[in-house]
Amino acid sequence: MSKPKKSKASSIVWFEIPADNTARAKKFYSSLFGWKIKKFPGMKDYLHIDTGGANDTPDGGLMNRMHKDHTITNYISVESVDKSAAKVVKLGGNICKPKTAVPQMGYFVICQDTEKNTFALWEVDGKAK
Structure with a gap:
């Protein structure tokens, strides 16, 4: 995951596309949009999608x-995954995967809204372990 700039706005900063056949999906998305898709360093079975957009484009x-x-999961930047996850539950949503570190990048929590849609909270923290 690239290191997004910390922002007070809650905007989409990353997305994940699941596939039954990653080679087929890679060919589809790179041909359709011209995205550069290659192995993510240090991770098995995970490819990085470079959309080619500006720094503020996820x-x-x-x-x-x-x-x-x-399904596709959008990662939304928040100041605190702990506080935002608590708010998800308070508003009637669910936590599908608790706070998880991405070393030296930040933390994420996978959530489900009241309509059963999945999304993720993302907190930038270069000290994450």
């Missing part, structure tokens, strides 16, 4: 589908 990841209902 890049993403291409990965193996984890279950039949696994």
Whole structure:
């Protein structure tokens, strides 16, 4: 995951596309949009999608589908994944995957909204372990 700039605005900073066949999906998205897709350093079975946009345009990841209902996940920048995750629950949503570190980059929490849509919270923290 590239290191997005810390922002007070809650905007999409990363996305993940699950695939049954990552080679086929890579060919599809690179041919359709001209995205550069290559292995993400240090991660097995995870590809980095370079959308080619400006620094404020999110890049993403291409990965193996984890279950039949696994869909595209957008990562939304927040100041605190802990506070935002608590608010998700308070508002009637669910936590699907608790706070997880991406070493030296930040933390994420995978959530589900009241309509069963999945999304992720992302907190930048260069000291994450």
